[in-house]
Amino acid sequence: MEPIVVAGTQLHSTEEKQRYREQVRKLRKGKKGLVIVNTGNGKGKTSAALGVMTRAWGRDLKVRVIQFLKHENAKFGESRAAAKMEIEFGGTGDGFTWTSKDLDTTKAKALHGWELAKTAISSNQYQIVILDEFTYVLAFGWLDVNEVVAWLAANKPELLHVIITGRDAPAALIEHADLVTEMREIKHPFTTQGIRAQIGIDF
Amino acid sequence: MEPIVVAGTQLHSTEEKQRYREQVRKLRKGKKGLVIVNTGNGKGKTSAALGVMTRAWGRDLKVRVIQFLKHENAKFGESRAAAKMEIEFGGTGDGFTWTSKDLDTTKAKALHGWELAKTAISSNQYQIVILDEFTYVLAFGWLDVNEVVAWLAANKPELLHVIITGRDAPAALIEHADLVTEMREIKHPFTTQGIRAQIGIDF
Known part of the structure; x- marks a missing residue:
């Protein structure tokens, strides 16, 4: 029998192979929800997620957004838009950690x-479901990335993105994800021209 | 007098220096509309623009979207969303060129x-103003990038993004732009798993 190798691991049992073939069949039919990661030092990570939110809303799909490190009551452009769109959009953090005076509270809110x-x-x-700025919670070690990935593998509904x-x-998150994009900064007005964040563009 | 060097070019005249200082002052005050480019082979270029559109709409700013190479009458998620948001959103192309049977028509529509x-x-x-997929019109040589850049430099209102x-x-476009992000494909489900475009995510 022909061996099947997935991500460097050979599948041995007939069960494993069947599961894999079934997976591929569903993927090819577009019947699988994806784990999508937008990372990198450039702009557009949250914006691209908001763009997908908007597309999905255009098709009357149901979206939930959880912002991990934004101010809970801040009236950013995106939260104003979500309110108009009647999309559940919740910040859980008390602000970016580098401005936080009480790191324990920030951490507790992120875990919440x-x-x-x-x-x-x-x-x-x-x-x-959009987990905005969630990588920081992992990168800071507040949550164990392996536990998060295992939880997603076990609990994410098949069709949910x-x-x-x-x-x-x-x-470990990139390894688990189906679609990963790095937003790379080629040219940024703050570094090249000293431009600050722009209302309606950045927040 | 101290020389000022901008992008490798030394400014000589007092007028040039004054213009530059005025520019920087406005930029620092966030009072300049940016030319923003989302490029690269990865996902999220259009999505990030749609995210900015959504943020801006959340703040009741006025947005115009022109899609250069999408089907004019296609009911994509983004056009459905824009209709709900009452954002002017127009496709001008008759479909991507690689599926076009009549390249001249495609070109004529792009120029329109x-x-x-x-x-x-x-x-x-x-x-x-969002010019979606506009780089293709330049890359195909249908419009001269230098003419486009010169037109933008002369005609873009100062506060318009x-x-x-x-x-x-x-x-030449990257050179002219204030903010350039490259979306880099790190992992794509079509290449790694054979997943097709997903409704509500990709279109």
């Missing part, structure tokens, strides 16, 4: 965000 | 798109 995320993901009520954004996506 | 773009940009009616998306952004 993951509980919200697990509830949303396993609820089977959404077609897309999960989009994770943020710099420094850990290797 | 540039006329629409010029009207929108110079109208001073918008805060953001223009976002241009697509692969293979020409060097």
Whole structure:
């Protein structure tokens, strides 16, 4: 019998091979929800997730957005838009850590965000769940990336798309993801021209 | 007097230096519309532009989107969303060139798109104008990139943001742009797993 090798691992049992073939069949039919990661030091990681949110909303799909490190009550452009679109959009952080005066609270809120995320993901009520800035929670070591990946593997509904954004996506997350894009900064107005963040563009 | 060097060019006249200092002052105050380019072979170029569109709409800014190479009447997620958001969203192409049976028509429609773009940009009616897939029109040589850049330099209202998306952004466009991001494909489900485009995610 012909061996099947997936990501460097040879599948031995007939069961493994059947599972793999079934997986590929579903993927080819477009019947699998993807784990999507937008990472890198450039712009557009959150914006691209918001763009997918907008497309999905255009098709009346149900989207849930959890922002891990944004101010809970901040009226950013995206939260204003989500309110108009009646999309559930929740920040759980108390601001970026580099401005935080109380790191323990930030961490506690981020961990609470993951509980919200697990509830949303396993609820089977959404077609897309966006975990915005979630990579930082992993990169800071507040959550174990292997546990997160194992949880996703065991609990993500088959058709649900999960989009994770943020710099420094850990290797184990990239390994698990189906679609990974690096947003690379080629030219940035702050570094080249001293331009600050722009209202409506950046926030 | 201290020399000022911008992008490798030393500014000589007092006028040049004054213009440059005025420019920097406005940039620092966030009072300049940016020319933004999302390029690269990865996902998220159009999605990130749509995300900015959504943010801006959340703040009641006025956005105009011109899609250069999409089917005019196609009911994609983004056009459905734009209709719900009452954003002017026009495709001008008759489909991607690699499926086109009549290249001349495609080219004519793309050139018509540039006329629409010029009207929108110079109208001073918008805060953001998105030229989606516009790089292809330049890369195919249908429009001269230097003429386009010169037109933008002369006619773009100071506060207007223009976002241009697509692969293979020409060097002259990158040179002119304020903010350039390359979306790099790290992992793609079509190449790694044979997954086709997903409704609500990709279109």
